[in-house]
Amino acid sequence: MTKLYDRTAKTLLTAALVVVCLLYVFPVFWFLMSSLKPGSELFSYPLTILPKTATLQNFVEAWSTLDFFKYFKNTFLSATLTTAFTIFASATCGFAFAKYDRKWLRFFFVCIIATTILPTEVIMNPTFTVIRVTGLYNRLAGIIIPSINTATGIFMFRSFFLSVLDSLIECARMDGASDGKIFLRIMLPLARPIVMILAIFSFQWRWNDYIWPLIVLNDPDKYTLQVALRSIIGAQNIDWALLLVASVISILPLLLVFIVFQRYIMNAGATSGMKD
Amino acid sequence: MTVKARFERNKWPFLFVGANMILFVVWFVVPALLGLYYSFTNSDGNPGEKFIGLANYRELFADPAFYKALGRTFRYIIFQVPLLYVVSLLVALLLSNPKIKGKIIGKIVVFLPWCISGIVTGVMWKWLFGESFGFINYSLKQLGQSPVPWFSDGNMAFLVVVMAAVWAATAFNMLLFMNAIKNVPATLYEAASLDGATSFQKFWHITLPAIRPTSLMVILLATIDATKEFVMVQALTNGGPGTDNMFIVQYIYTTGFDKFKVGYASAVSMVLFMIILLVALIQLKVGGHQND
Numbered sequence: 001m002t003k004l005y006d007r008t009a010k011t012l013l014t015a016a017l018v019v020v021c022l023l024y025v026f027p028v029f030w031f032l033m034s035s036l037k038p039g040s041e042l043f044s045y046p047l048t049i050l051p052k053t054a055t056l057q058n059f060v061e062a063w064s065t066l067d068f069f070k071y072f073k074n075t076f077l078s079a080t081l082t083t084a085f086t087i088f089a090s091a092t093c094g095f096a097f098a099k100y101d102r103k104w105l106r107f108f109f110v111c112i113i114a115t116t117i118l119p120t121e122v123i124m125n126p127t128f129t130v131i132r133v134t135g136l137y138n139r140l141a142g143i144i145i146p147s148i149n150t151a152t153g154i155f156m157f158r159s160f161f162l163s164v165l166d167s168l169i170e171c172a173r174m175d176g177a178s179d180g181k182i183f184l185r186i187m188l189p190l191a192r193p194i195v196m197i198l199a200i201f202s203f204q205w206r207w208n209d210y211i212w213p214l215i216v217l218n219d220p221d222k223y224t225l226q227v228a229l230r231s232i233i234g235a236q237n238i239d240w241a242l243l244l245v246a247s248v249i250s251i252l253p254l255l256l257v258f259i260v261f262q263r264y265i266m267n268a269g270a271t272s273g274m275k276d
Numbered sequence: 277m278t279v280k281a282r283f284e285r286n287k288w289p290f291l292f293v294g295a296n297m298i299l300f301v302v303w304f305v306v307p308a309l310l311g312l313y314y315s316f317t318n319s320d321g322n323p324g325e326k327f328i329g330l331a332n333y334r335e336l337f338a339d340p341a342f343y344k345a346l347g348r349t350f351r352y353i354i355f356q357v358p359l360l361y362v363v364s365l366l367v368a369l370l371l372s373n374p375k376i377k378g379k380i381i382g383k384i385v386v387f388l389p390w391c392i393s394g395i396v397t398g399v400m401w402k403w404l405f406g407e408s409f410g411f412i413n414y415s416l417k418q419l420g421q422s423p424v425p426w427f428s429d430g431n432m433a434f435l436v437v438v439m440a441a442v443w444a445a446t447a448f449n450m451l452l453f454m455n456a457i458k459n460v461p462a463t464l465y466e467a468a469s470l471d472g473a474t475s476f477q478k479f480w481h482i483t484l485p486a487i488r489p490t491s492l493m494v495i496l497l498a499t500i501d502a503t504k505e506f507v508m509v510q511a512l513t514n515g516g517p518g519t520d521n522m523f524i525v526q527y528i529y530t531t532g533f534d535k536f537k538v539g540y541a542s543a544v545s546m547v548l549f550m551i552i553l554l555v556a557l558i559q560l561k562v563g564g565h566q567n568d
Contacts, residue, residue: 010375017370017378021385024443028388030411031400047414089295096292105289108297115304117556121504121525122545125321125532126310130302149299179288208393210507226395233399233511244403247396254391266387266451 035059035244042241062245066228075224076253078140079206085148086202087195094157095183099169116151120211128215142216143224147206153198160194161187197268200261207254225250314542321538332543342544344519345527352438352523353502360442360449360498361491367446368453369479383454390447398511401440402427430520433513437521440512441505449494456490457483492563499555503548524548 030049034042035058037051062068097109120127127146136142164187172182188195210226217223223231229250232243258265315332319325336342367386371379389397405412405426413423426432464482473481484491506525509515515522522530524544532541 006375010377013370013373013376014378017376017382020367020370021382024388024446025385027400027404027443028392030404034403043409045414046418047411089299092292093296096289100289100292102286102289104286105293108293108300111300111304112296115300117500117552118304118308118549119500119504120303120307121506122528122548122552123307123311123542124529125538125541125545126307126314127303128533129310129321130307134302146299146303149296149303154296180291183292204390208395210393210395210510226393229395229399230511233395233402234514240403240409243399247399251392251396258388258391262384265390266383 031244032248035248039241042244058241058245059249062242062249066242066246068246068249070221071223071225071228072249074140074222075207075226075250078143078224079203082144082147082206083199083202085144086150086153087198089148090150090153090198091157091188091191091195092183093154094159095161095187097154097158098161098164099166112149112151112154115149120146120215124211124215131216136216138217138219138222140222143209143212147209147212150202150205153202156194156198157191160191164190197264200257200265201268203257204254311542311545314539315546317539319539319542320536321532325539328539332540333547335540336543336547341519342527345522345524348521349503349505349524352434352505353499355434356438356441356502356505357495357498359438360445361494363442364446364449364494365453365491368450368457369483371450372454372457383450386450387447389444392444394444394507395511397440397444398508398513401436401443402512405436427513428517430517433517433521437509437512440508441502444508445498445501449498452490452494453487456487460486489563492559496556496559496563500552503552503555 033049033051036054036056038053038055038057041052093112096105131137131142131146136145168186169182172186173179177185208226209224210230213224213227214230217227220228220231225246229243229246232239232246314325316327316329317325318328318331367382370376371382371386373379376382392400404410407413407423407426407428410426413426416423424432426436460483464486465478468478468482504525505523506529509521509523509526513521515526525548528541528544528548531537531544
């Protein structure tokens with residue numbers, strides 16, 4: 001009797017999971033399949049889930065008409081540079097928060113916490129003024145520099161360095177190493193797992209970021225993928241064949257990152273909120 | 277302590293946080309103060325603004341468009357946050373159940389939207405729900421139902437926005453819940469089983485109280501995210517039809533950048549900031565004694 005009950009429960013729960021998976025995967029699947037359909041098939045009834053004649057023609061066309069390489073390059077460049085700076089700045093800052101007991105540091109830590117409740121979205125206009133005054137308007141540096149400071153990155157390194165024993169630093173100091181050397185030679189190599197996780201997340205945040213490019217970039221030559229996509233959506237008549245393909249291309253790099261680092265990402269995400 | 281000793285003592289920590297301090301001042305303190313200042317002026321974004329006292333705030337509190345945007349944002353929070361909470365928790369419970377097979381695949385599939393930006397999420401759901409060309413209306417027609425005006429009806433468009441947002445945000449919240457559920461001591465469940473508790477009783481009396489800190493965190497983060505919802509909606513409905521689904525951040529953006537009413541937009545920003553601060557303080561009050 002219990003066995004029968006167990007098996008029914010198992011079947012029902014597994015069925016529920018299948019339904020959940022279908023609900024989550026379908027929008028993506030339908031989108032990918034549509035991007036493989038030739039333009040003529042996109043709107044012709046009856047709609048079929050799988051393309052009748054799958055083609056990569058749309059991709060070839062989009063790549064050449066949209067100057068995709070440029071957007072790709074801009075996005076990649078700003079995402080990787082910001083990530084490199086973010087890692088270094090967060091590591092040093094997190095280290096200082098964890099290993100030095102100073103009043104002014106404690107005050108600055110509260111300041112960093114405060115940044116999480118006043119996001120840039122809320123103060124876009126004054127931020128734009130600062131962008132113009134600092135001469136960063138319309139430059140890739142304008143989306144890189146303001147994005148370097150992230151509370152999440154600092155918190156991650158801080159909690160990691162809190163777990164490192166103080167005696168390690170004391171010993172190195174006795175041997176005459178400067179604090180800078182201790183950080184670079186001992187601490188940063190120790191924190192390699194955090195560097196790795198923050199690298200993945202920071203890259204994702206920057207690749208998908210829309211707010212900063214929206215405020216800073218005006219020249220289509222400087223556009224990142226997200227703003228370029230928005231300009232296709234903003235058109236009077238949306239060119240769906242182009243939009244589908246362009247969107248799919250913009251997802252591919254992150255999909256690759258997710259497939260390769262899937263275990264890391266989900267383990268790290270489980271322990272922290274992971275917002276930029 | 278002499279000046280020199282004090283300098284020596286603080287040299288390294290200062291070098292370590294110096295860059296972050298400069299960035300914090302330039303990209304957080306200055307814009308925040310500038311926003312506060314603008315909110316008392318008639319600024320149009322160009323130099324030469326005049327101080328006009330509380331005029332922007334007076335205009336704002338008498339402006340139906342402001343109340344509409346604010347009301348829509350509240351309505352969005354009231355629908356989206358609880359739905360996201362329930363869905364994330366249910367999916368996490370499902371994926372934590374030892375009886376089920378294929379949990380790894382389930383976890384990957386639900387986490388998939390993490391790769392997808394707000395803009396592309398909007399495009400994806402627009403494509404799915406398109407009134408004359410979308411798969412959903414096509415399927416409804418095949419089933420003999422009449423197609424639904426997903427984007428020309430304000431409430432339907434709102435529904436699509438809520439669904440898309442929940443779909444996109446389940447990923448991390450589900451992970452947080454799974455982690456919390458994993459950390460509930462198994463002995464509690466065993467003892468409850470001996471006392472003959474049902475699955476639901478175990479969930480209600482053991483799981484739910486044990487994951488309370490995670491619940492509070494998920495609700496706080498989701499509320500702040502919902503308050504500043506902007507990007508995905510830009511791509512999905514652009515606040516439409518008309519301004520029916522224009523939330524507060526988009527309202528700030530259009531008044532500030534399209535209509536050049538920077539002073540007025542900054543006043544809205546300050547009000548919004550106060551609201552977010554209040555939400556964070558309430559959360560601190562409710563959950564403070566539990567979090568460290």
